[in-house]
Amino acid sequence: MDKIASANKSVTTGVDEKDIEHWVTIYIMGDEYKVPADLTIMQAMEFAGFKFTRSCGCRAGFCGACSTVYRLKNDYKLQTDMACQTRVQDGMFLVQIPFAPADKAAYLINEETYQPNIFIKYYPEIARCVSCNTCTKACPQDLQVMDYIQAALRGDFARVAELSFDCIQCGLCAIRCPAEIVHYHVAQLGRRMYSVHGLKKEENVENRVKEIEKGKFNQDFKKFLDMDEQEIKQAYRDQQKSKEVY
Incomplete structure (x- = not known):
């Protein structure tokens, strides 16, 4: 990630392009673009001047919004991947970032x-x-x-x-x-x-839900709701250091 951040400096900080060491050539919608070699597909498209208004989400490879179809030079095969996780390659032809409006059954x-x-x-x-x-x-x-x-x-x-x-x-x-x-x-x-x-009902979960409904943790909830951002972060760090498992 440090390499990606470094390669993306010209986008995020205005660093001169001459300070970027490695470049690759990619093709977006048939047009050729020269982009830093360590960018992801999504970052490379933004570097090239495209602005995402859809097909982008968490940028962490988990939401599934940036599914991408592409081809590589001299390779007839269609490749598929997530734009936020896949690094650009020289000669990459970005075919599309599709949305799949598939039928979904309704049921209770x-x-x-x-x-x-x-x-x-x-x-x-x-x-x-x-x-x-x-x-x-x-x-x-x-x-x-x-x-x-x-x-x-x-x-x-x-x-x-x-x-x-x-x-x-x-x-x-x-x-x-x-x-x-x-x-x-x-x-x-x-x-x-x-x-x-x-699945078999988990007894511990049912017991904890009953405790919440009875108000056992109301004081703890109020305590956290009254905290500011830094106090919440510190409470999280303290909890992670403890051996208590939720």
């Missing part, structure tokens, strides 16, 4: 029965899966996307929840799927069903 999770056919009920297109593994190859999180779709076909809620746990719902799997499956919505349904109907 508490009123659904814990039956394997719920995936087919709301997302029947999963039956068209040809196991091509394109979705898995497109995933920037390196999830086994095809495997959890197959688990959904079998009605294995636990397996779907486990394999899709780190999904950031960027949509790259959906835009590449020849069967028009919306993988991340299927996974979300599986995780919700498993958490509501499949």
